[in-house]
Amino acid sequence: MLNRLTYSVTFPSTGKSLSGDFSFQEGFGAITGPNEAGKSVILEMIRYCLFGTRALRGKSDDYKNLKADLTFTAKGETYLVKRTITTARIFRDETEIANGQKGVNTKVAEILGFGLDVFDTACVANQ
Secondary structure (H helix, E strand, O other), X not given: OEEEEEEEEEEOOOOEEEEEEEEOOOOOOOOOOOOOOOHHHHHHHHHHHHHHHHHOOOOHHHOEEXXXXXXXXXXXXXXXXXXXXXXXXXXXXXXXXXXXXHHHHHHHHHHHOOOHHHHHHHOOOOO
């Protein structure tokens, strides 16, 4: 279950900066809102936190000052993923259990039991 997402990012090509701080409630099923409200960015930041730069819609150069944190619960444990374009760390409660992009990507897949392709098939309905 997703618990909380915070992010901030600037897109150099447009100069547009976006940020958000969301708490998810048990049983939520949709992210809704008007066009250009940032729904796709919220989903992209969730995917990025869980699966790293492979989950971004563009090249990592398209994102400046990207910082995102996601707290989620799986199998009765609470985890916090903290990412920037160059760093990644994951904590179980307050104990760091992996760091570095590759290490965190591997640990998230181990915790969830699946990777980005299954996540996109089973958990996401993009517009």
